[in-house]
Amino acid sequence: MQDDARYLKRKVTVGGLDVHPTEKALVVHYEVEASILGESGGHMLGERKEGQKIIRMKSLSPSTDVGALAKKVLEECKMIPASRLPQVEQLLYYLQNRKSSPVESKVEKKEKRTVKPKELTPFEGIELNEEASITRVDEYIELLYEGIPEKIRGSALILQLARNPDNLEELLHNETALGALARVLREDWKQSVDLATIIIYIFFCFSSFSQFHGVVSHYKIGALCMSVVEHELKRYDAWREELRKKNKAYILFNGSLRRDQDKALRKYHGLLAKQEQLLRVSLYLLLNLAEDTRTELKMRNKNIVALLVKVLERDDEELLVLVVSFLKKLSIFLENKNDMAEVDTVERLARLVPCKHEDLLNLTLRLLLNLSFDSGLRAKMVEVGLLPKLTALLGNDNNRQMAMRILYHISMDDRFKGMFVYTDCIPQLMQMLYEHGEEEIETELISICINLAANKKNAQLMCEGDGLKMLMKRALKMKDCLLMKMIRNISQHDGQTKSLFIDYVGDLAAEIKAEEEEEWVLECLGTLANLTIPDLDWELVLKEYNLVPYLKDRLKPGSAEDDLILEVVIMIGTVSMDDACAVMLAKSGIIPALIELLNAQQEDDEFVCQIVYVFYQMVFHQATRDVIIKDTQAPAYLIDLMHDKNAEIRKVCDNTLDIIAEYDEEWGRKIQSEKFRFHNNQWLEMVESRQADESEPYLYDNDNDRTDLFYSAGTLSKDSCFTFLWGQNDLFGSTRHKLSFLFVFIAAYHTKFTEHTQNNPPDGSLKRWK
DSSP states (O other): OTTTEEEEEEEEEEEEEEEOSSSSEEEEEEEEEEEEEETTSOEEEEEEEEEEEEEEOTTOOTTOOHHHHHHHHHHHOTTSOGGGHHHHHHHHHHHHHSOOOHHHHHHHHHHHHTOOOOOOOOOTTOOOSSOOOGGGHHHHHHHTTSOHHHHHHHHHHHHHHHTSHHHHHHHHTOHHHHHHHHHHHHHHTTTOHHHHHHHHHHHHHHHTSGGGHHHHHHTTHHHHHHHHHHHHHHHHHHHHHHHHHHHHHHHHHTTTTHHHHHHHHHHHHHHHHHHHHHHHHHHHHHHHHTTSHHHHHHHHHTTHHHHHHHHTTOOOHHHHHHHHHHHHHHTTSHHHHHHHHHTTHHHHHHTTSSOSOHHHHHHHHHHHHHHTTSHHHHHHHHHTTHHHHHHHGGGOTTTHHHHHHHHHHHHTSHHHHGGGGGSSHHHHHHHHHHHTTTSOOOHHHHHHHHHHTTSHHHHHHHTSTTHHHHHHHHHHHHTOHHHHHHHHHHHTSOSHHHHGGGGGHHHHHHTOOTTSOHHHHHHHHHHHHTOOOTTOOHHHHHHHTTHHHHHHHHTSTTSSOHHHHHHHHHHHHHHTTSHHHHHHHHHTTHHHHHHHHHHHTTTOHHHHHHHHHHHHHHTTSHHHHHIIIIISSHHHHHHHHTTOSOHHHHHHHHHHHHHHHHHOHHHHHHHHHHHHHHHTHHHHHHHHHOOOOTTOOSOOSSHHHHHHHHHHGGGSOHHHHHHHHHHOGGGOOSHHHHHHHHHHHHHHHHHHHHHHHHHOOOTTHHHHHO
């Protein structure tokens, strides 16, 4: 019976149509009847099998045109007859108005994470009226040795077989067929776009399954596809140039070439449609092969990124979906991302945001997200105007999450935080926070708000109306650490924004307790520490909420996390601006605790700087200044830190020591001496390193010798030096010599000179010195 069997007849009958119980999808029930016919056409064997097809409606939303979508469903799913259009519309209308279930929402999110290019279907112009049979493959192979039309017919029939996965195994073992197809592709792909498209499509069918990648690589189809894509892109540039010249000629001759121009335009669109079919099947095959990273590396070496980015100029949405998918896959590797930065990828992608094709938009946003990890590419996104476009997508439920993640990356850069003011991003974010109620806030949403709050203009915008009130109410009620971090960032800006926090000082102070979670206390304490408001009565706050014991306990090294201890130090610096608070803190023994903490954290510049700043605030007040100067060794520590490598620490130390020197003469002399020694350190080292030459005469015949004498003065003994100073007036022949001698001498003997002139000044010596 197998010998007589020559034909397979397949009939599909559509049964019922229904909606999916949990997803936004239609379910098509159908029955497949397969019959085996003999050579005479008689029925030999038959079998019936039921099945169902699920058509997911990813783009269905309240604003979707149900009628247009129903027509598109019928176009895509050929098994549904046109007579069922009203029923499809009714089911779609039901789905549109059905409330989303939690399961459906999860499924939708999962689907959005796995957007893939649309499966390839037979292209226009390559379908045949006849039906292929696996038993006649040899006949189809013979056609591959004839002319181009026969080759197209033979390969199209083999394609019919290859599109059925059940036939791939048998075709795989037919080395003659595969070898012939590879040969024809290699030799004739430039002669016929249709032929190249069909043969590459056959190998694409094999590439759809990982276990068949070996056979595709064996015939070097991937390398051929790279050559095809590169060649077709060059042809595209030539076509456009030719069309541009004809359009220019048409304009110059004002209509006399109208017929030629229309003909050229129709020809261009026809060629373009066929070329895009070829590009799509070629790139899809390459995308499948790129599952192997070694193959992907070979593609990169052949400049695949530049080719893909060039295709982004096209308008065919399905081709763009494929290209963006490919670029997204490549972008996870640093080398590919760098290649994309060099070929203006962001500029080409910017025109696709927004677009009507939901899958294309979603894939474009995912690619932009991958690229946004690079600071240079983030800058390029802002430069090409993506910021307002991404902001507009915050109102799109399908793409909000992707848009927000990209905006989060942009908001990390201080250069671009201020640009958000000129969009409606912040009002939308505040509205989203308000709508969350008592639900947990999305990580992306609160993260971008925290970043933007670090900019003064953004913070002012957030506080407009009852913005700050809403934030404080929710944060205190829910004890939301991230929301309080956002509030803390808002509180750091001087001006009107900071004064709005006066009403919430008590609420924040009440949260600073040992029994509260450290992370929550850290944010509340940090917010309070930022409130450097002159009119605020900090003494009343410290007393009413009994904060001094808490602050003192937390100053002990190891009593809490370093971040919390640092905020305690900053808080002490803030309240120390108040005279009464400074006295209260000094009496509580906080100053020795600060010195102990300084010893423990001397390697941490932030700790050192903040502790020194506390001393700076306290030396302004008489009571605390006396305690610091007389009862502690704080001035000595400050002198040691006066020459720290950190510029901010040096600056605060200098300011603090200047105040101490003004009020205490003894410390003033020590501070002055240390500053003088440091500033003249190079001269002092030179003076100490030189040895006196006892045999050197004191008489010199020229100015150079005389200058050497002045420089050697630093090596004389104390008595000889003063004798030399007042006894060699004839050597001060020029101002340059006088200044040289004075500088060296003062650097070496400033202390001894002061003692000598105070105890026993020679007559007229000071006058002559001046």
